[in-house]
Amino acid sequence: MSTMSSTLSDKLDRIFRLQDLDIMLTEAQDPERKREEEEMGFRMGTIEKLTAARSRLLSQIDPRDLRLYERIAKRHKHAIVPVEDRTCLGCYMALPTSAVSLRTEPEQLLTCENCGRILYWLE
Numbered sequence: 001m002s003t004m005s006s007t008l009s010d011k012l013d014r015i016f017r018l019q020d021l022d023i024m025l026t027e028a029q030d031p032e033r034k035r036e037e038e039e040m041g042f043r044m045g046t047i048e049k050l051t052a053a054r055s056r057l058l059s060q061i062d063p064r065d066l067r068l069y070e071r072i073a074k075r076h077k078h079a080i081v082p083v084e085d086r087t088c089l090g091c092y093m094a095l096p097t098s099a100v101s102l103r104t105e106p107e108q109l110l111t112c113e114n115c116g117r118i119l120y121w122l123e
């Protein structure tokens with residue numbers, strides 16, 4: 001299986017899973033939360049497991065998509081956001097018609113021109 005032949009939905013799916021892992025990792029590393037979980041005895045190598053899952057996932061992601069994601073994730077908790085009614089739900093800017101028609105372009109991740117987040121369509 002080559003990442004180069006991934007469909008757009010495969011790409012989006014992997015970016016989603018990466019985002020989930022990153023959010024979980026951030027939460028797991030939060031000192032407040034860490035202490036709570038330690039007290040409840042839930043913390044058994046959580047960070048190690050998340051990190052291992054993350055590196056397995058990275059091997060399936062197109063390097064270009066990964067660089068794009070990482071650039072956005074530095075600035076935003078959610079690097080990938082839904083579009084509804086032609087509006088980016090990351091920044092609430094209406095997308096230009098050109099971006100909406102680009103949607104038909106095959107196998108490319110689309111980003112919001114205003115906030116730069118990766119877009120996906122809900123419907």
Ligand SMILES: [Zn+2]
Pocket residue numbers: 088089090091092093112113114115116117
């Ligand atoms: Zn936006």
